[in-house]
Amino acid sequence: MPALVEMRQIAKTFGPVVALNGVDFTVHSDEVVGLVGDNGAGKSTLMKILTGVHQPDAGEVWLAGTRVRFHSPLESRRNGIEMVYQDLGLAENLNAIANIFLGREVTHRTGGLRLLSEGEMERQGRGHLNGLQISLPSVFLPVERLSGGQRQSVAIARATAFRAQLVIMDEPAASLAVTEATKVLALIKRLREQGVSVVLISHRLQDVFDVSDRIVVLNRGSKVGDLRRQDTTMEDVVGLIVGKSA
Amino acid sequence: MMQLEGAPSAKAAIVRRLAPSHAAVGRFGLILVMALMMAILTILQPAYFLTRENLTNIARQISSNAILALGEFAVIVTAGIDLSVGSVMGLSMIVLALAVHAEWAAGLAALAALLAGLGVGLINGLALTRLHLPHPFIATLATLNIARGATYLLSGGVPISGLPRAVRLWGAEDITLFGGTSFPIDFPISFLIVIALYLAVWVFLTKTRTGRHVYAIGGSPKAAQYAGINIPRNLTLVYALSGGLAGVAGVLLAGRVNSGYPTAGTGAELDAIAAVIIGGASFFGGRGTAGGVFIGAVIMGLLRNGLNLMNVSVFWQQVLLGFIILLAVYLDVLRRRAMRLEG
Ligand SMILES: Nc1ncnc2c1ncn2[C@@H]1O[C@H](COP(=O)(O)OP(=O)(O)O)[C@@H](O)[C@H]1O
Ligand SMILES: [Mg+2]
Numbered sequence: 001m002p003a004l005v006e007m008r009q010i011a012k013t014f015g016p017v018v019a020l021n022g023v024d025f026t027v028h029s030d031e032v033v034g035l036v037g038d039n040g041a042g043k044s045t046l047m048k049i050l051t052g053v054h055q056p057d058a059g060e061v062w063l064a065g066t067r068v069r070f071h072s073p074l075e076s077r078r079n080g081i082e083m084v085y086q087d088l089g090l091a092e093n094l095n096a097i098a099n100i101f102l103g104r105e106v107t108h109r110t111g112g113l114r115l116l117s118e119g120e121m122e123r124q125g126r127g128h129l130n131g132l133q134i135s136l137p138s139v140f141l142p143v144e145r146l147s148g149g150q151r152q153s154v155a156i157a158r159a160t161a162f163r164a165q166l167v168i169m170d171e172p173a174a175s176l177a178v179t180e181a182t183k184v185l186a187l188i189k190r191l192r193e194q195g196v197s198v199v200l201i202s203h204r205l206q207d208v209f210d211v212s213d214r215i216v217v218l219n220r221g222s223k224v225g226d227l228r229r230q231d232t233t234m235e236d237v238v239g240l241i242v243g244k245s246a
Numbered sequence: 247m248m249q250l251e252g253a254p255s256a257k258a259a260i261v262r263r264l265a266p267s268h269a270a271v272g273r274f275g276l277i278l279v280m281a282l283m284m285a286i287l288t289i290l291q292p293a294y295f296l297t298r299e300n301l302t303n304i305a306r307q308i309s310s311n312a313i314l315a316l317g318e319f320a321v322i323v324t325a326g327i328d329l330s331v332g333s334v335m336g337l338s339m340i341v342l343a344l345a346v347h348a349e350w351a352a353g354l355a356a357l358a359a360l361l362a363g364l365g366v367g368l369i370n371g372l373a374l375t376r377l378h379l380p381h382p383f384i385a386t387l388a389t390l391n392i393a394r395g396a397t398y399l400l401s402g403g404v405p406i407s408g409l410p411r412a413v414r415l416w417g418a419e420d421i422t423l424f425g426g427t428s429f430p431i432d433f434p435i436s437f438l439i440v441i442a443l444y445l446a447v448w449v450f451l452t453k454t455r456t457g458r459h460v461y462a463i464g465g466s467p468k469a470a471q472y473a474g475i476n477i478p479r480n481l482t483l484v485y486a487l488s489g490g491l492a493g494v495a496g497v498l499l500a501g502r503v504n505s506g507y508p509t510a511g512t513g514a515e516l517d518a519i520a521a522v523i524i525g526g527a528s529f530f531g532g533r534g535t536a537g538g539v540f541i542g543a544v545i546m547g548l549l550r551n552g553l554n555l556m557n558v559s560v561f562w563q564q565v566l567l568g569f570i571i572l573l574a575v576y577l578d579v580l581r582r583r584a585m586r587l588e589g
Contacts, residue, residue: 051472
């Protein structure tokens, strides 16, 4: 069976900056992959190429055995790939429900007009938030008025609301207190049980080792490690991250 | 966060009911200001202010500014700016006047004026999104000059007066509402158009997907991009809307003054922006309501009318308008600060 996602020899430069230099990256079905590396190693860029935020200068992206070219996140989302961006990617002025459905609003026809189905979106959105055990002071507050943890959970709810096959989380716990971070990890495990693959980008190696089946290490735009969790140690991974030979 | 939310608690229900309150408070404050101004004007001018003649006069006078402000508002929601609306209104008036003088049917002439506005708006949108000009300030500053120049060229720099009644009535005449009942009201047609357009834009911005996307783009362009929203398409649409509305405003103003004159609408973009800002929209985008902008336009109209009634010179009127803008935005700053403390 072909891999869920296969990225081959991905290269990307931003002006003079070489962000990615021929990276191979694979995610299988039912797999949690930890993606680690120092700041600026190219983790976010690699995942943004996968979701279609950026286009690669070179390299190919294959999805379940088919070559794909995503020109916008809309296309990757249609193909079951969701991402919780490092900056969350929420519209601060809109409420939680509007954010969860942003770009995929439910509509109905009234007198020749196609209008938003606010009630339906609220019902589905609340159901989904409850399913993730997320509670908010109100789903009608603009998300700018929510706490960091609450906003994070809205971003996660948004990424998981539409039967994704792959959810990418870019530093999902960076702004969270320990108990909240633990809940994100529990959520990742739950997604995997539901047959959703996850890519977790995190600086907390503890977290990465806790949930990942495989760990990929980037170092200055190149892949320097691709290890099954049981075959490696935290020391090895740290060594790869900082650039010493493991 | 992530605790199980049981049955919606009483507290949650209260929070839910209070949730839109800060927006409502803002709007309520605006309505209060408007009511206060009306009360003061009624006291100062008891014999005249509340007469039907004066009220319909105000309604007619604010019509074109209200429509320019409506388009400007949609643009400002995207965190943009449209400096060209005043010039576009002038262009629309001249196109209308030339067309009727060329013996075009009134409806066709009005359509041409509207399309002229729509066309300039489209150019604004495409210049911004296709030519990747750095800020809408640039594209619309360019079309401000191009449209004004074209207006002078087309008119030869002189007013084109005398429009047929079929054109004038949009801006100048009344329609009798509730004619069959015992409370017939003569209502300015132009103001009826204003109300219809505000309702339409309100529905568009708050009840449709595209409207939701327009707010998202203004609130966070990145979030909009991540959500796969077609930002160039939406921006182009909004600038075209603004231009089209400026075209409508031109038709109404031409009807009211019974001519097209090449200086019409000079500086009108600033009044439109003022109404949007007084109406509570944010220059940073993503915030504000059509209802607020409507009240903003009415407040400006009341101010002008009241000061005119009291024989205050237009120079002082302008000074006062400046202070009102400062006050309105400062009140908004205070409200936001209070909101942050409470939240
Ligand atoms: N949109 C961008 N424009 C210019 N440079 C960028 C952009 N995104 C990332 N970079 C650069 O690419 C490199 C990799 O960045 P990134 O993928 O964000 O790293 P990481 O997520 O591993 O910290 C960095 O040097 C960063 O400055
Ligand atoms: Mg990053």
